[in-house]
Amino acid sequence: MSNPDSGSPPGNVGLVEPKSFHHPEPFTLQCGVTLPSYELIYETYGTLNADKSNAILICHALSGHHHAAGVHSADDAKPGWWDTAIGPGKPIDTNRFFVISLNNLGGCHGSTGPQSVDPATGKPYGPDFPNVVVRDWVNSQAALADHLGIGRFAAIVGGSLGGMQALQWAIDYPNRVKAAVVIAAAAKLSAQNIAFNEIARQAITSDPNYLEGRYADENSIPDKGLGLARMIGHVTYLSDDGMGEKFGRELKSGDLGRGSDVEFQVESYLHHQGQSFSRIFDANTYVLMTRALDYFDPARESNDNLVNAFESATASFLVVSFTTDWRFSVARSKEIVDALIAARKNVASAVIESVHGHDSFLLPLSRYHEVLRSYLARIADEVGS
Amino acid sequence: MSNPDSGSPPGNVGLVEPKSFHHPEPFTLQCGVTLPSYELIYETYGTLNADKSNAILICHALSGHHHAAGVHSADDAKPGWWDTAIGPGKPIDTNRFFVISLNNLGGCHGSTGPQSVDPATGKPYGPDFPNVVVRDWVNSQAALADHLGIGRFAAIVGGSLGGMQALQWAIDYPNRVKAAVVIAAAAKLSAQNIAFNEIARQAITSDPNYLEGRYADENSIPDKGLGLARMIGHVTYLSDDGMGEKFGRELKSGDLGRGSDVEFQVESYLHHQGQSFSRIFDANTYVLMTRALDYFDPARESNDNLVNAFESATASFLVVSFTTDWRFSVARSKEIVDALIAARKNVASAVIESVHGHDSFLLPLSRYHEVLRSYLARIADEVGS
Numbered sequence: 001m002s003n004p005d006s007g008s009p010p011g012n013v014g015l016v017e018p019k020s021f022h023h024p025e026p027f028t029l030q031c032g033v034t035l036p037s038y039e040l041i042y043e044t045y046g047t048l049n050a051d052k053s054n055a056i057l058i059c060h061a062l063s064g065h066h067h068a069a070g071v072h073s074a075d076d077a078k079p080g081w082w083d084t085a086i087g088p089g090k091p092i093d094t095n096r097f098f099v100i101s102l103n104n105l106g107g108c109h110g111s112t113g114p115q116s117v118d119p120a121t122g123k124p125y126g127p128d129f130p131n132v133v134v135r136d137w138v139n140s141q142a143a144l145a146d147h148l149g150i151g152r153f154a155a156i157v158g159g160s161l162g163g164m165q166a167l168q169w170a171i172d173y174p175n176r177v178k179a180a181v182v183i184a185a186a187a188k189l190s191a192q193n194i195a196f197n198e199i200a201r202q203a204i205t206s207d208p209n210y211l212e213g214r215y216a217d218e219n220s221i222p223d224k225g226l227g228l229a230r231m232i233g234h235v236t237y238l239s240d241d242g243m244g245e246k247f248g249r250e251l252k253s254g255d256l257g258r259g260s261d262v263e264f265q266v267e268s269y270l271h272h273q274g275q276s277f278s279r280i281f282d283a284n285t286y287v288l289m290t291r292a293l294d295y296f297d298p299a300r301e302s303n304d305n306l307v308n309a310f311e312s313a314t315a316s317f318l319v320v321s322f323t324t325d326w327r328f329s330v331a332r333s334k335e336i337v338d339a340l341i342a343a344r345k346n347v348a349s350a351v352i353e354s355v356h357g358h359d360s361f362l363l364p365l366s367r368y369h370e371v372l373r374s375y376l377a378r379i380a381d382e383v384g385s
Numbered sequence: 386m387s388n389p390d391s392g393s394p395p396g397n398v399g400l401v402e403p404k405s406f407h408h409p410e411p412f413t414l415q416c417g418v419t420l421p422s423y424e425l426i427y428e429t430y431g432t433l434n435a436d437k438s439n440a441i442l443i444c445h446a447l448s449g450h451h452h453a454a455g456v457h458s459a460d461d462a463k464p465g466w467w468d469t470a471i472g473p474g475k476p477i478d479t480n481r482f483f484v485i486s487l488n489n490l491g492g493c494h495g496s497t498g499p500q501s502v503d504p505a506t507g508k509p510y511g512p513d514f515p516n517v518v519v520r521d522w523v524n525s526q527a528a529l530a531d532h533l534g535i536g537r538f539a540a541i542v543g544g545s546l547g548g549m550q551a552l553q554w555a556i557d558y559p560n561r562v563k564a565a566v567v568i569a570a571a572a573k574l575s576a577q578n579i580a581f582n583e584i585a586r587q588a589i590t591s592d593p594n595y596l597e598g599r600y601a602d603e604n605s606i607p608d609k610g611l612g613l614a615r616m617i618g619h620v621t622y623l624s625d626d627g628m629g630e631k632f633g634r635e636l637k638s639g640d641l642g643r644g645s646d647v648e649f650q651v652e653s654y655l656h657h658q659g660q661s662f663s664r665i666f667d668a669n670t671y672v673l674m675t676r677a678l679d680y681f682d683p684a685r686e687s688n689d690n691l692v693n694a695f696e697s698a699t700a701s702f703l704v705v706s707f708t709t710d711w712r713f714s715v716a717r718s719k720e721i722v723d724a725l726i727a728a729r730k731n732v733a734s735a736v737i738e739s740v741h742g743h744d745s746f747l748l749p750l751s752r753y754h755e756v757l758r759s760y761l762a763r764i765a766d767e768v769g770s
Contacts, residue, residue, distance in 0.1 A: 030642065030644055031645045032643060131643075131644040131645055132644070133643075133644040188634065189634070190625050190628065191625075191628035191629050191633060191649070192620060192623070192625040192628045192629070194649050194651050195651050196620060198649075198651070198652040198655060199613060199616045199620065199655065202616065202656075202659075203588060203613055206592075206609040206610075206613065208593045224587075224591040225591075227587075228584060228587055228591065231580075232584055235577060235580045235584065238577070239577075240575050240576075240577040240714075243575065243577045243580065244575050244577070246576070247576040248576060249574070249576065249579070249682065256682060257685065257686065258415055258417060258516075259415055259516040259517070259677070259680045260417070260516055261516075262676070262679070262680060264576070264579050264583075264679065266576040266579050266580050266583070267579065267580070270580055270583060270584065271587075274587075291647070294647070295644045295647060297634065300641060301642065326625075326711070
């Protein structure tokens with residue numbers, strides 16, 4: 001049934017409080033290492049219906065976290081990172097769906113990760129936190145779903161690295177995913193993608209404050225390296241045209257004709273991006289997350305045949321890409337769509353015109369939001385929420 | 386007249402010896418600083434004809450130098466950086482042309498630059514070497530031409546930053562340039578281009594061995610920062626497809642499924658590129674050259690009107706671009722061509738299919754070389770060499 005509020009203007013989810021899920025059992029990662037237990041920090045928005053059929057899981061990207069919507073206090077100036085998309089009457093409509101957003105294992109926003117204390121040593125894991133791959137995230141998220149009593153998600157939704165989690169869910173837990181919404185993602189990274197990630201890791205690990213990853217033990221922060229890594233990422237998330245529209249060649253200082261002490265606006269912007277990121281993100285987590293991106297390659301287990309990799313999936317798929325995204329281009333989404341079609345899956349796709357590059361997936365672009373809204377509204381109808 | 390040797394297979398220029406040009410007079414740069422004198426190291430290939438009308442000037446790119454063709458000793462395994470294009474019977478045919486290739490002012494291969502001793506202090510200039518812009522290079526090259534008795538070049542040829550010098554020559558010295566060959570260049574950098582350059586500079590200057598540019602005084606080398614800068618540059622000079630063809634997702638070590646200690650071939654390649662570059666290039670020069678790239682913007686003096694900027698030019702132009710070059714894309718060359726057409730100049734252009742990105746301009750791609758060859762053969766005919 002359609003919600004009586006759906007005609008009113010979209011609202012916000014308001015005050016939210018993060019919760020913590022403690023997984024008390026040992027949890028073995030794909031790399032062979034067993035964590036004795038783990039915590040996941042998460043938030044929920046909306047109400048789980050009686051038959052628990054209206055849950056949507058939001059999977060975050062490289063630098064994301066659990067706080068996707070709403071605010072943490074009445075005077076919180078900054079809402080969650082996807083507040084434009086999640087809320088009452090918004091594309092991911094909390095009047096109809098129960099939305100779960102978590103910080104992934106290995107993260108630095110409250111879930112067990114490199115900053116957590118290793119019970120074996122009494123000190124932070126730091127660089128010894130084991131490698132985590134997308135499948136590990138999906139498995140740990142499935143345990144969270146068990147904890148919440150959710151057998152089957154109405155949808156798993158994610159952009160970029162989050163889209164990879166949605167794909168892996170559909171492959172690994174076909175009975176637990178009704179729809180997978182895969183936005184600005186790729187079935188695997190290209191050599192160029194890996195190269196940019198490796199340069200970011202090199203920037204971090206060659207910062208003298210990195211101390212082979214043990215910076216926390218010495219009250220040190222590899223802020224310059226992490227800042228550089230973020231700048232590299234940031235440039236690749238934007239499009240050339242988008243940056244041109246935003247900054248052009250505007251000067252912040254200096255005289256171009258004389259070439260003396262010139263600073264362009266785009267330089268100043270990048271410095272700010274790098275510095276503020278390095279204050280809020282953990283360097284070991286950045287290394288871990290980029291590696292998870294590099295390693296993602298579900299076709300590899302099927303002889304590099306993506307069609308076969310999708311064989312187990314029963315979900316319906318929505319695949320969305322953006323015209324100026326050169327990090328995960330339209331062609332990469334088309335590879336996913338083509339493989340899903342060849343595997344005879346239920347797949348819808350949309351290519352959204354946007355000047356904003358890879359970052360488009362975070363923005364409230366009207367056609368993009370309409371596509372999400374109408375796709376998810378049909379899912380809501382089908383699950384009767 | 387056409388050369389009798391032109392039917393024989395292309396040969397090499399053989400042994401070459403760098404020469405040095407000492408400019409004994411004070412030389413005032415656009416930034417207002419005056420160098421008391423300067424040296425330019427250069428090489429020549431072929432023979433200057435009687436009326437000195439067959440000279441071609443090769444302008445190098447960011448990391449280039451004077452050694453463009455031939456070898457420095459009989460057992461020299463590595464010929465000059467553009468040996469495939471310069472030589473008897475090659476596209477830049479030394480049977481017909483007298484070719485001059487120099488290391489630019491501010492360089493690190495023998496011309497006056499940050500590694501040179503500042504006569505005022507008796508120590509290397511290091512970071513105090515003044516900012517140099519493309520116009521300064523052109524002025525210093527014009528003094529070298531005077532020294533060699535060359536009033537007018539048959540052609541000024543350059544790729545990337547070299548192409549910018551060819552454009553500036555045509556604008557500043559219309560009577561001294563018969564043809565400007567502008568390859569894989571742009572009339573100005575985009576915000577994205579500047580951003581990548583700034584990240585490279587940040588990588589260098591945040592290396593603790595950089596010592597605010599005074600590393601030479603302390604026998605230190607900011608090799609990690611310079612290596613990172615090179616890796617960033619390198620990835621942007623290649624195309625996504627080209628890197629995919631070359632490396633794919635081939636592993637050098639590790640187990641992707643388990644995600645443990647995986648190294649991809651492309652990572653190992655980048656490490657090698659970064660390390661070997663940091664052994665042969667000077668960090669202060671890298672900073673200086675990237676700034677010259679950023680500052681280049683000949684239209685700025687003409688109210689941002691590129692058509693007007695070209696008004697003074699009398700040269701004929703050849704503008705070449707490569708389909709997968711995303712650093713200086715085909716569209717950027719088209720801007721140059723369109724402005725030249727609007728300014729009613731003599732302009733030819735070619736877009737070359739290539740998978741090799743920006744680096745294509747250094748490669749012996751057959752259609753590219755045929756375009757160069759036929760264009761320059763006509764110039765040779767016209768100057769009667």
